[in-house]
Amino acid sequence: MTASRTCFQMRGMDAYASQGHGCRLRRRDATARLWLALLALWLAACQTTPREPSYQPPVPPPGMALIPGGTFVRQDDAGNSRLTTIAPFFLDRTEVTNAEFRRFAQATGYQSEGRWTLYATPERDQHPVVAVTWNDAAAYARWAGKRLPTEAEWEFAARAGRPTAIYGTGGAGDTLDNLATFGRIAVDPRRMPLRGIQTAPVASFPPNPFGLYDMAGNAAEWCADWFDAGYYAVSPARNPLGAAFGRGRAIRGGSWNDRADYLTVTRRYGLPPGTITFTLGFRCAADAQKKTTSNGRD
Template sequence: MAHRSIRLSILLIMLASGVLAAETPVAKNGTGSETVRGKDGAPMILIPAGPFLMGSNDGLPNERPEHTVTLPAYYIDQFEVTAGRYQKFIESANRNIPPTWDDEAAQAMGDLPAVGMSWNDAAAYCKWAGKRLPTEAEWEKAARGTDGRRYPWGHMQPFVDIANYNRGMWVSEAVTLVPVNSGLEGMSVRHGLKEGGKSPYGLFHMAGNAAEWVADWYDREFYQKSPAANPTGPASGEKRVIRGGSWADLPNALRVTARFSAEPDYEDRTIGFRCAMDAGK
């Protein structure tokens, strides 16, 4: 009986400490962050609530001033939306393909990032998948973490083993782009990238490959009046924000604080997207 009581006491202590926590549908991404899958099957990473440093006093005028922003917890896609997933959206929602696509290209692209869609189409995809585009602040925190780094991987300048950038002119999807999961084991030998520009939370290609649409309207002076809690950008505008830099950009455009913009109906081979979702959904 004494031994049984001791074993029972140990079991209760383990349960209380979480050692024998019940299994949930949430998985781990290798960085300790939790992941779920959206309705499109794409893995999403939980970004915990709390403050982070946004903007840069050393960047362009539209990145100033550096300021602290606090966000609630949210999920964001670990990878850029792939051409394969975007093709399913086109077929299911009866949408037009991006103007640079044809059926053969879409099938061949597979796990390469979907590029060439407008902001309107990117937002429609996220809604179709039960998600939304990330806000500019959500994107930057997911890319940067909380330590004020310059690039997703730290302060070191980009190099060819870590990011897909400065490729010059467009050649083809298969040559110019790299798979969204190119930093995972088994992909580095085929495609040259060892980390895929991985962020502190384990997101891939937050710098280079495809630049990414985010939810906010663009205002070059918005940081001077941005709220400190969960900013969502101006109420209206003429252009939407683009983040992350692309396969065509130089290192300066790959910085996590770099801000670009275009009209919502703009379509270009350098631009793709990823989706976000409120925590608790």
């Protein structure tokens, strides 16, 4: 083979090799461009896909506080206890006042079973309504689009996240030092016939950590439940609704006329639903979400 022919063949092989190398480079470039295009599409999708909204707690209606719900040890004065879980709910910040109950009665023509008008003089518009029966309280709650709180809800709200709470009070510590609406002492005393000093205007003293006023003292409060002294031993673990029947409706919180031991978060008792007394009022609750008891009852 001549030198010239050999040189020609080598140049041909070099050209072929260069052509193959160029093809490989073009394929690599195309692959890289494809990956870049896919990456750009993915980034665009990330920017346009809506993010999951963060949890927004429900907004309480005017005059109510959101009670966040949770699990706590429910107790009574007999030493019975029950681990209980409560769903979030709304609760009136104050007890229902004379002025509010009067608006209800005037708007509906409701004929009360109680004697609330005896204590609802104009200067006492902002005092809690008292001398109303359980049926009166339930009727007002329905008119307002609310309901009465269960005993479990009431106790959870009074404790306000404090496992060792004694009273449902606010201010520094957990004492009655700054709570004058018990034991016949009131913030603006007004003598009534044959009785001593009466209630105080609602929210006269600091709220508890949940923003609730007068969870101890002022007026005792009707709850939704039928009262059963042994209910804690058999109550559902979630959102208990109270006994199926009973002779009295549950009462919580103590009043201006009670000893201090009636104002604790564990003190519970019941009275017939038709009871009329100048120490007994109520506040309303409302659902913040659908809830069920552990036995499936809505």
